[in-house]
Amino acid sequence: MPRLPNWADVVLIPALSLLIAFVLSGLVILAIGENPIAALNMMVKGAMGSTYGWGYTLYYATNFMFTGLAFAVAFHARMFNIGAEGQAMMGGLGVALVCLAVDWPHWALALPVAVAGGVAFGALWALIPAWLQARRGSHIVITTIMFNFIAASILNYVLVNLMRPEGSMDPATARFPPGTGLPTLHDILAVAGIPFSQETPANISFLLAVIACVLVWLLIWRTRLGYGIRAYGHSEAAAVYAGISPVRIVVIAMLISGGLAGMMAINNVMGEAERLVLNAVEGAGFIGIAVALMGRNHPFGIFLASLLFGFLYQGGAELALWMSIPRELIVVIQALVILFTGALDNMVRMPLEKLFAVLQKERA
Amino acid sequence: MDLATLLQVLDSTVRLATPLLLACLAGLFSERSGIFDIGLEGKMLAAAFFSGAIAAVTGSVWLGLLAGIAASMVLSGIHGLASITFRGNQLISGVAINFLAAGLTVVIAQAWFQQGGRTPSLIGGARFAPITQPFAETLKNVPVLGPVYYQLFSGHSILVYLAFLMVPATWWVLLRSRFGLRLRAVGEAPEAVDTAGVSVIGTRYAAVAICGVLCGVAGSYLATGLQAGFVKDMSAGRGYIALAALIFSKWRPWHALGATMLFGFLQALALRPDIIETALRVPIPVQLLDALPYILTVVILAGFVGRATPPRAGGSPYVKER
Numbered sequence: 001m002p003r004l005p006n007w008a009d010v011v012l013i014p015a016l017s018l019l020i021a022f023v024l025s026g027l028v029i030l031a032i033g034e035n036p037i038a039a040l041n042m043m044v045k046g047a048m049g050s051t052y053g054w055g056y057t058l059y060y061a062t063n064f065m066f067t068g069l070a071f072a073v074a075f076h077a078r079m080f081n082i083g084a085e086g087q088a089m090m091g092g093l094g095v096a097l098v099c100l101a102v103d104w105p106h107w108a109l110a111l112p113v114a115v116a117g118g119v120a121f122g123a124l125w126a127l128i129p130a131w132l133q134a135r136r137g138s139h140i141v142i143t144t145i146m147f148n149f150i151a152a153s154i155l156n157y158v159l160v161n162l163m164r165p166e167g168s169m170d171p172a173t174a175r176f177p178p179g180t181g182l183p184t185l186h187d188i189l190a191v192a193g194i195p196f197s198q199e200t201p202a203n204i205s206f207l208l209a210v211i212a213c214v215l216v217w218l219l220i221w222r223t224r225l226g227y228g229i230r231a232y233g234h235s236e237a238a239a240v241y242a243g244i245s246p247v248r249i250v251v252i253a254m255l256i257s258g259g260l261a262g263m264m265a266i267n268n269v270m271g272e273a274e275r276l277v278l279n280a281v282e283g284a285g286f287i288g289i290a291v292a293l294m295g296r297n298h299p300f301g302i303f304l305a306s307l308l309f310g311f312l313y314q315g316g317a318e319l320a321l322w323m324s325i326p327r328e329l330i331v332v333i334q335a336l337v338i339l340f341t342g343a344l345d346n347m348v349r350m351p352l353e354k355l356f357a358v359l360q361k362e363r364a
Numbered sequence: 365m366d367l368a369t370l371l372q373v374l375d376s377t378v379r380l381a382t383p384l385l386l387a388c389l390a391g392l393f394s395e396r397s398g399i400f401d402i403g404l405e406g407k408m409l410a411a412a413f414f415s416g417a418i419a420a421v422t423g424s425v426w427l428g429l430l431a432g433i434a435a436s437m438v439l440s441g442i443h444g445l446a447s448i449t450f451r452g453n454q455l456i457s458g459v460a461i462n463f464l465a466a467g468l469t470v471v472i473a474q475a476w477f478q479q480g481g482r483t484p485s486l487i488g489g490a491r492f493a494p495i496t497q498p499f500a501e502t503l504k505n506v507p508v509l510g511p512v513y514y515q516l517f518s519g520h521s522i523l524v525y526l527a528f529l530m531v532p533a534t535w536w537v538l539l540r541s542r543f544g545l546r547l548r549a550v551g552e553a554p555e556a557v558d559t560a561g562v563s564v565i566g567t568r569y570a571a572v573a574i575c576g577v578l579c580g581v582a583g584s585y586l587a588t589g590l591q592a593g594f595v596k597d598m599s600a601g602r603g604y605i606a607l608a609a610l611i612f613s614k615w616r617p618w619h620a621l622g623a624t625m626l627f628g629f630l631q632a633l634a635l636r637p638d639i640i641e642t643a644l645r646v647p648i649p650v651q652l653l654d655a656l657p658y659i660l661t662v663v664i665l666a667g668f669v670g671r672a673t674p675p676r677a678g679g680s681p682y683v684k685e686r
Contacts, residue, residue: 028468028471031475032471032472032474032475033475080455082402082455082459128662132662132665132666136665136666136667137667138662138665138666138667138672139665139674141402141455142607142608142611142661142665143662143665145402145604145607146604146608146658146659146661146662146665147658147662149601149604149654149655149658150655150658150659150662153651153652153654153655153658154651154655156651156654157649157651157652160651161649286459286463289456289459293456324474324475325471326470326471326474326481328466328467328468328470328471328474328481329467329471330467331463331466331467331470332463332464332467332468332471333467334463334467335460335461335462335463335464335466335467335468336460336464338456338459338460338463339442339446339456339457339460339461339464342452342453342456342457342459342460343446343447343450343452343453343454343456343457343460344445344446344450344452344457345450345452346450346451346452347445347450350450
């Protein structure tokens with residue numbers, strides 16, 4: 001089979017897959033008796049028509065960037081980390097413990113410690129499945145699924161029995177001290193004199209996420225460790241022959257992956273809710289899978305795919321508000337994107353390969 | 365704990381284990397043929413919705429069951445297409461199917477019934493009624509055995525009995541029939557089966573289809589037997605517990621019965637925390653009981669209690685030699 005040109009692999013196939021997913025989503029909207037064009041218009045207006053919309057779009061995108069990167073790093077080592085959800089939950093616990101530990105005088109002091117807390121808890125939650133995979137050969141997909149549920153139970157127990165303030169019925173921690181309040185995009189852009197909506201949760205974590213994208217790119221393609229991760233991902237036997245320890249790669253890749261997922265908590269727990277609630281992650285860990293698959297596991301692709309999913313999330317919220325289309329439509333779109341860009345990739349690829357082969361033959 | 369309470373807990377164990385057992389056997393067929401299926405959850409959910417919806421609209425639970433099975437099989441078809449025909453990643457396909465079901469059921473339910481993503485409550489013939497076994501009423505007063513027969517063996521819906529019958533049936537089909545031999549061989553060494561002139565693709569599609577039927581029954585039981593109607597996310601992780609049970613049983617039918625009964629028992633206990641407190645005299649957090657199936661599975665997977673070796677060709681698409 002002839003190989004596809006690079007641009008087709010990187011741009012054409014994801015674009016076609018996405019188109020199929022969107023057309024099918026449009027058909028779903030049509031089937032429930034709504035107008036897909038009007039729905040799309042409303043989504044674009046709601047998510048990008050105002051700085052308020054942009055604020056939410058960027059807030060969601062920040063979550064997805066972290067979980068998307070988390071999935072991608074593990075995927076480069078040929079591991080399917082389906083556990084970003086649980087790792088982000090535990091990251092939230094780490095961030096909450098840091099924020100509530102002392103009465104922080106300023107966010108600039110609290111942020112690095114909170115990042116460390118989130119990363120440590122997320123990484124620790126990924127360490128056990130990683131160790132079991134590396135040493136005992138237990139399949140990481142199953143263990144990370146199990147760890148998502150175990151994390152949910154632990155969080156439930158901690159919030160209900162240990163961290164709930166006295167007299168409160170709500171399974172959530174106390175509000176974080178005011179010194180942990182992160183600057184919002186409104187505050188940051190105001191310095192440069194750019195007006196931005198004040199009522200959105202978008203905050204400095206967005207910049208952290210962008211930095212994380214760059215760092216992951218450097219790690220994967222510009223360091224010895226990244227080379228080891230990719231080599232192991234391509235062929236375990238070759239990696240071993242080159243003197244790369246599989247145990248080391250599996251454990252380190254999963255630690256980084258879990259740490260990135262845990263960092264998401266800076267955005268949703270510290271930046272937005274300012275306390276730890278029960279269902280803080282809201283499925284962002286799973287959306288990371290879709291984001292990474294769409295972005296072809298490349299940080300820049302993940303950045304773009306995160307923006308797209310941020311747009312879908314905010315736009316979907318607007319749809320639920322103004323049209324009789326439930327929010328779950330986003331879950332459908334997300335499922336179709338995962339299906340077509342991930343599982344049914346060959347359905348788009350095989351005909352394209354044939355087409356390109358014919359074109360090349362004609363040229364020859 | 366007295367006999368009455370014990371029987372109550374065991375009775376709910378049977379009810380709660382039934383969907384787990386059906387889904388676990390479904391996964392057994394699929395995974396023994398080499399197709400990993402983490403989409404059990406989604407297939408159950410889709411079946412629960414369509415069985416509930418059709419039963420509510422037509423008033424016939426049997427039509428509901430058929431609709432549930434059909435919905436589950438459509439998703440099975442997608443999984444087969446992605447993982448057998450287009451040789452895609454089976455895990456990704458499973459994840460996509462779970463989300464597809466989670467989203468579509470609510471979107472369609474809302475558009476169809478406008479009740480916040482649920483179906484109307486099922487009454488009368490739209491639900492599977494409990495079946496009273498012969499002589500249950502007359503034997504009720506016989507000491508010990510009477511109540512055991514009356515509460516534990518009698519009074520379940522037909523799907524519960526079907527689920528238990530599926531265990532020997534699965535054992536026979538998988539381990540004693542010619543089809544089962546081929547199915548297992550396809551999961552271990554597809555190239556050998558191919559050389560023998562048996563279609564790998566056909567066998568795998570058959571396995572995935574059986575998986576769809578069983579998941580369909582499991583999901584229909586949720587909406588039409590265990591509860592009266594569909595509610596959003598009603599499968600509540602049961603597909604994943606079934607997956608855990610499948611590993612716990614090391615991909616064997618009779619062990620699957622044991623594993624699902626154990627996990628069903630844990631679910632039943634989680635509903636009655638008071639019983640454990642009086643029995644053990646220490647408070648056990650409900651959350652621990654919820655997490656126990658998952659923790660046990662991790663322990664098994666870690667190989668501390670015997671090794672769980674999946675089918676050798678599991679997860680990898682078969683490419684015919686040219």
